[in-house]
Amino acid sequence: MSKIDKKKKEKKESLLATAFELFTTTGFNKTSISDISKNAGVGKGTFYLYFRDKYDIRNKLIAHKSNELFNKAHNELLKHSDIIDIEDKIIFIVDYTIDELKENQRLLNFISKNLGWGIFKNALTNYSPSDENEVSFLDYYMNMINDDKYKFKAPEVMLFLIIELVSSTCYSAILYNEPLSIDDLKPYLYSTIRNIIKDNIID
């Protein structure tokens, strides 16, 4: 990579990092492009060389951060060869992700406020891993489904239900302990998830 390309990448990453920082502390609406540029140490015009507008950089951040999150969980799962059932695998990933978000509440806040099924799917589907170690989550999920000993009626719906349930309940539980703490919530949540999965098995 040439010296110029390296500088370009640096700038872009500086902008992304700064935007994330500001979005999660100050809030998306209250963060201006001016703020982002200034804090990233680049000119205001430079922002527009890399992103169309505030929404553009936000969407790219969501895609990036979501995938990062799932890749971490995925890599962790790989280390546990004893987890075989899909139920257990999904619970593991959910649990790992929840714990991550518990540690990084700003990330949770940012993702939750912005991540619906639409953007989520879009982010995970369109995301082309630039790093070899990255894995498309949807591919990974479908492989998991296919490798399982059971067949499922509607795996996509199953994923949809689980993701929406987890993301919306965690938001409130982790950030506000409302109506109960995340640790207290977990048993109910996981039991519900297992039920969703069982419901989907074709006998």
Add this chain to the structure above:
Amino acid sequence: MSKIDKKKKEKKESLLATAFELFTTTGFNKTSISDISKNAGVGKGTFYLYFRDKYDIRNKLIAHKSNELFNKAHNELLKHSDIIDIEDKIIFIVDYTIDELKENQRLLNFISKNLGWGIFKNALTNYSPSDENEVSFLDYYMNMINDDKYKFKAPEVMLFLIIELVSSTCYSAILYNEPLSIDDLKPYLYSTIRNIIKDNIID
């Protein structure tokens, strides 16, 4: 009520109605207080006599509209004396509400974007019915729980799970048919809800 008080109420209601109209068509961010006042037929300064700012009127709208929604469902349920089990009652309310939102997607859009468990609970708890016919949803729900033949471990958590699951999945399904239409989703959804309830029964 004096003539002056009537005029005051009229103005306030005109502002609320206009704000709802504009929030749901133009969007919250793109609606200015100027727009609201102008369309409500009152002066811009008048807005500030009744509401602190845009967020204030939005929150009041959410509380109002949410409760309206649940009251409609509640009144409808009263007509069905044959529905006795709490499972069936809850499904009935959810189903009725979903159908309402299907018919009024602008309302869905407005509420979903803004309604998390926090605001929801706040809205439903703090809402003091100004009309005799209105009923506090939380009171109503707790009565339903107590009247049932079963006892439940954590009724609030149960409600939390159901509300979050329903509201987040419906948003995507009704508005975008993603990942499937609301009618196709219903069986999965209701089955999951029944499981959540069953899980909570104390044997």
Add this chain to the structure above:
Amino acid sequence: MSKIDKKKKEKKESLLATAFELFTTTGFNKTSISDISKNAGVGKGTFYLYFRDKYDIRNKLIAHKSNELFNKAHNELLKHSDIIDIEDKIIFIVDYTIDELKENQRLLNFISKNLGWGIFKNALTNYSPSDENEVSFLDYYMNMINDDKYKFKAPEVMLFLIIELVSSTCYSAILYNEPLSIDDLKPYLYSTIRNIIKDNIID
């Protein structure tokens, strides 16, 4: 007129006067709305209460200034009851106007750069004199034509040719003495104008 209306009129006129001042000294392109507001002693937002944008205020200025100019000439002509022929009348008006512009080169610069037949006609036709002493130039001209002892083939074309000829040649002659001074140009110009008029007489 109420106190408020008086203040409004004051602001508007301050903006118009300042804009004219800046357009004619600094140039239209180099004048920003910020400049106009600041120099007019009003807030930037106030500008937008009275004018849509820079082009709006410019057009209103052109209409206003053009009519002012012609009204002066008209009023002067009224004092010369000995000028009877339309040829003489037109020459008088042209001559008077040229002399005015000679004294007010900034006005000339402003009008010439912006005044084509289209805007000119528009300005003079649509201009509704708010002052009793003002007269619509086009009405005035057509009256002159009708009152004359001769009939004319195409009075509008005649006016068109004269206006375009005068305005375009004066610009260069007055402002730059190119290719000759306005005083040296006058004989040629007036002779040409008389020829244009004679050409149009229906025998």
Add this chain to the structure above:
Amino acid sequence: MSKIDKKKKEKKESLLATAFELFTTTGFNKTSISDISKNAGVGKGTFYLYFRDKYDIRNKLIAHKSNELFNKAHNELLKHSDIIDIEDKIIFIVDYTIDELKENQRLLNFISKNLGWGIFKNALTNYSPSDENEVSFLDYYMNMINDDKYKFKAPEVMLFLIIELVSSTCYSAILYNEPLSIDDLKPYLYSTIRNIIKDNIID
């Protein structure tokens, strides 16, 4: 010409052609140097190697295009050896040029908006024909004057009057048919031109 010089000329001409294209379609103000460079297929910095700024390239374009126009008319006139009188020659050139502009209204728009006597004379005087076939219009005109059977009082003033009259009236007539179409205007225009010329003859 070396290969490098040829490439340089290519770039310059590409810039000129692109600028003309953009100025006449998008408008001078709305065309940025970025647009010009990009569409010309060269780097933005390259623009500054050949032109000082946007005004510089515009002026060069005016000079170039104006002369091109008159050269075409001149070459056409050469084919008509039967046109001898200066009156007829001038009318021929004017008529030919008007017809050209009628066919190329974008060119008319571009030139008219920018071409006053000052720039015009500048363009035609300073223009050093780089091509052998090109002729300096002013030289050509003065030759025509000297060769004629009559002597003229002020040939330059005569030219000035004619050019300003034609260019300002044509703009409105060709582009907007205001106040009449160019074809309807021609008789009045040519008659006026002939009068201007006759007025200038020294008996």
Add this chain to the structure above:
DNA sequence: TATGAATGAGGCTTCATTCAT
């Protein structure tokens, strides 16, 4: 010569809020 990334001044416009009437 040629490039195009980087800059930041500067323009336009909106809008929440105030306050004199």
Add this chain to the structure above:
DNA sequence: TATGAATGAAGCCTCATTCAT
């Protein structure tokens, strides 16, 4: 109470120009 004129901060975005490569 009710109004809406006035404000100016703040946001967005463009673009001429420079300069390291």
